[in-house]
Amino acid sequence: MTKHIGSILIVDDNADILTASRLLLKQHYQQVKTTTDPHQICHYLEQFDIDVVLLDMNFTQDAISGKEGFHWLQQILRLKPSTTVIMMTAYADLNLAIQAIKAGAADFIAKPWRNEALLAVVAAAFTHASTKRERDSLSRQNSGLTNALSGQTFPFLGESVAMQRVFSTIEKAAKTDANILILGESGTGKELAARAIHQASQRAEKAFVSVDMGSVSDSLFESELFGHKKGAFTDAKQDRVGRFELAHNGSIFLDEIGNLPLSQQAKLLAVLQNRQVTPIGSNKPIDFDSRLICATNHDLLEAIDTGEFRQDFLYRINTIEIQLPPLRDRVEDIPLLVQHYLTHFSQKYHRQLTITASDLNRLCLYTWPGNVRELAHSIERSVILSEGHQLDISAIISNTKTPSKSHDDVPPRVTSFNLLDVEKETVAAALQHFQGNVSKAAKALGLTRGALYRRLEKHEL
Structure with a gap:
């Protein structure tokens, strides 16, 4: 036994x-x-x-x-x-x-x-x-999360006019229980914005439950979000509490909401309208009271026009809409972000590194197609690879890499005949051309979103 x-x-x-x-x-x-x-x-x-x-x-x-x-x-x-x-x-x-x-x-x-x-x-x-x-x-994870508006470990940083507008909207919206839709390119900090909203709300002491909708398969959608009872299906060996129920009295963050197929949009719409979920294998609905925050890098209005997104579902989730600016549109925030991540990763890897004014200026001229996520990843990699006490940014920027900001719309010229290098430059060019929109870049490259994500990981983009 x-x-x-x-x-x-x-x-x-x-x-x-x-x-x-x-x-x-x-x-x-x-x-x-x-x-x-x-x-x-x-x-x-x-x-x-x-x-x-x-x-x-x-x-x-x-x-x-x-x-x-x-x-x-x-x-x-x-x-x-x-x-x-x-x-x-x-x-x-x-x-x-x-x-x-x-x-x-x-x-x-x-x-x-x-x-x-x-x-x-x-x-x-x-x-x-x-x-x-x-x-x-x-709850423990939530209580230990950064208060993103007060500048803790992974803060939602920005001093630019564009970011101050975002902070002002977050401050006003957080006081209410209105549904919020966060829009922005990949890597602009949509989850950080969601956590900032939660931390500034009256639900801050309760759970913040994050769900990547792009990674939830159709077969597991209801089980993941609504829960299931033991024996409801073959692998249901015990009861499972759904994400909406776990977020009761707290906030639920549905990332990549634009990836949802129409059938799942319909199910979610009914749940949001009734404020109830019914676990698989149960006939008893469960009431929930959670703040809904959604995010996507998709153009949902375009998706509605093409029949890929329900208009009534969009109206339900975007009572308040927050647009996060790409990093290239808030260049004045780059020195602040570079210094923050340099300090953080230097402490993490027990290094003492500084950056020269000329190198910082070069980082400000780079277009950052992957936005803040790319910047953070690049600084971490440079901290690990640097020798001595000065940050070596050659792993981030070289003379053959993306040109300065004045050439944003010109894809970089292929500089190598090595297939791996060509693939990397082509993927980077597609992301730059479509301003970080992974779906559009994937379509142009003839790849699925998943295949593109794997290449981004492989090339550390």
């Missing part, structure tokens, strides 16, 4: 109960710990990754009130909030069960129990624990 991954702690002053429950549960779960002393609970929580605690409600004193059980329940939830607790008592009492659940217990079971009943309760507790951990993980 394959054992489920997970750890259980059983706390009861009756040694027979501990032995019986351990023997039963050990057949199904990898780790089962037991103790007759509730004072050992803290030790077990600190030493082991406990998922579920089976906790007796009565020990030595006041043997039927359950006060001791409530005390230790609170201690467990204080020490490790992600732990799921099942209360046990030989004195089955409905009011006591209700009190235990109100106090934070996931479930309640009366002794003596049937083995099938105990296994069912524990299985449900593990599902509950998994959901709690995923939520808690997202």
